[in-house]
Amino acid sequence: MRNVSVEEVEFILSDIEARGVVLEDLRDNLLDHMCCIIEDEMNETEDFKVFYESVLPRFFKESLLEIQVETDNLIKFKNFYSMKKIMKISGIATVFFTIMGAVLKTMHLPGAGMAIVLGGFTFSLIFLPLLIAIKFKDEESKVDKAVFSFGFLIAIILSAGLIFKIMHWPFANVMMLSSTVVFTFVYVPVYFFTRVRRAELRFNTIVNSVMMMACGGIFFTLFDLSFSREFEKQMVENHIYLHQNSDRLLESNDRLYNAEVENAKGLHMLSKGVNEAIEKVTTKIEKYNSTASLSNELSQLEKAIEQYEALTKQEEYSEIRALRLEDVRIIDRINVELAKNTLARMQQQLAVNENCYLTSILSAESK
Amino acid sequence: MYYCLIHKKVMYICLMYSSELIKGTLKTIVLNLLKEQGKMYGYEITQRVKELTGGKIQITEGALYPTLHSLEKNGELATEKEYFGKRVRKYYTLTEQGQTTTTEKVNELTEFMKTMKFLLDLEPQVGNA
Numbered sequence: 001m002r003n004v005s006v007e008e009v010e011f012i013l014s015d016i017e018a019r020g021v022v023l024e025d026l027r028d029n030l031l032d033h034m035c036c037i038i039e040d041e042m043n044e045t046e047d048f049k050v051f052y053e054s055v056l057p058r059f060f061k062e063s064l065l066e067i068q069v070e071t072d073n074l075i076k077f078k079n080f081y082s083m084k085k086i087m088k089i090s091g092i093a094t095v096f097f098t099i100m101g102a103v104l105k106t107m108h109l110p111g112a113g114m115a116i117v118l119g120g121f122t123f124s125l126i127f128l129p130l131l132i133a134i135k136f137k138d139e140e141s142k143v144d145k146a147v148f149s150f151g152f153l154i155a156i157i158l159s160a161g162l163i164f165k166i167m168h169w170p171f172a173n174v175m176m177l178s179s180t181v182v183f184t185f186v187y188v189p190v191y192f193f194t195r196v197r198r199a200e201l202r203f204n205t206i207v208n209s210v211m212m213m214a215c216g217g218i219f220f221t222l223f224d225l226s227f228s229r230e231f232e233k234q235m236v237e238n239h240i241y242l243h244q245n246s247d248r249l250l251e252s253n254d255r256l257y258n259a260e261v262e263n264a265k266g267l268h269m270l271s272k273g274v275n276e277a278i279e280k281v282t283t284k285i286e287k288y289n290s291t292a293s294l295s296n297e298l299s300q301l302e303k304a305i306e307q308y309e310a311l312t313k314q315e316e317y318s319e320i321r322a323l324r325l326e327d328v329r330i331i332d333r334i335n336v337e338l339a340k341n342t343l344a345r346m347q348q349q350l351a352v353n354e355n356c357y358l359t360s361i362l363s364a365e366s367k
Numbered sequence: 368m369y370y371c372l373i374h375k376k377v378m379y380i381c382l383m384y385s386s387e388l389i390k391g392t393l394k395t396i397v398l399n400l401l402k403e404q405g406k407m408y409g410y411e412i413t414q415r416v417k418e419l420t421g422g423k424i425q426i427t428e429g430a431l432y433p434t435l436h437s438l439e440k441n442g443e444l445a446t447e448k449e450y451f452g453k454r455v456r457k458y459y460t461l462t463e464q465g466q467t468t469t470t471e472k473v474n475e476l477t478e479f480m481k482t483m484k485f486l487l488d489l490e491p492q493v494g495n496a
Contacts, residue, residue, distance in 0.1 A: 006452060028456075029457055032409065036411075059428040073433075
């Protein structure tokens, strides 16, 4: 029996590595196996390298890497196939739900929201994560792996953001805006610079980068086009106009109250309550420049309106038009300007109601 | 009479029997050997099989190591390592789960062989002639 020297072990190890076997366990096994063969089968007189070269082909058909590929496949493929299958199914489900949701939505049929949310969830929570996992296994280079995973992660956030937006859930804008900005200004450059230097990928990389940049740019611009500056200006003016007129009316009403319309005190208190509640909501909207987290103020306003409606339903208040509760309920779902307009409209309705009621009483008394 | 098919998948087991024939039994061979011997390393397994079968079955490295690694990954085998400088020897032993799997696999193969014998009419049974 012949002993294998340290140099020979080193030689075999570096040769196995040079042939592409990187799995540590497998490499160790092959090294020990080769050493055992040499110890068992090699004559003292034989040349080590010649013998090594003659034994090595026993391990494979075309290249040593076959063993690693086979090992990899046996270890991974069990999950790999089921992952691919689930990915396919979730992909088809995404397409199906999204199209169904879009059709239902355009035809104003029920179930549209549900279908779109299901589509979005299968896409962002099943399809894309699986795509990351599979791509991670398939891609050779570590940089590509990282870049692709990063891209898919952005896609997950963006598609989740879209779903949140459609469903009026919180943080939709933050998710969409941040993912679009990161996509356009971080991901696309990273993608471009990691790939453009490789000659075989250059053309595709340039085309893809331009397309992605254009898509990201268009998407990014759309956020600011949701309404124009002119529109916003008009909304502000509407609001000021409504608000000022209501104030004038309310002042005039106060003068009427002072002109001894005693039995209108009840209405006056309730009107005041509603008006104060509206002011509270408006103040908070102006303070934070946002319609989010108004639930406390809005429920107070709803209560005030309910009390007001309870009184004014009676026959003697026929001059009074109802304040619409459904308007209050959408305040935290619309943008700041529109919300302020809606509130100002309500305030004016309140003032007009009061005024009409008071003048009708006064005219009845004077007769 | 014995022959070896030179075939694309000959990476598996060769020399005496066709690879297709033995491909499905490699796991069973390895597991059962470990059950009887306790603790073995890769080269030892190939040599032992060769010795036991008189050279009729020779497990190639290309088939053995992928199988060992996947059995280890699935929790059928446990390993312990012995270091000689840069050289590492991995000894494989059956886990508890591996013991059960071995029994199942051996039973399955025995049943299969009985059925094959009957199917190919190699051992005509009484009343079945």
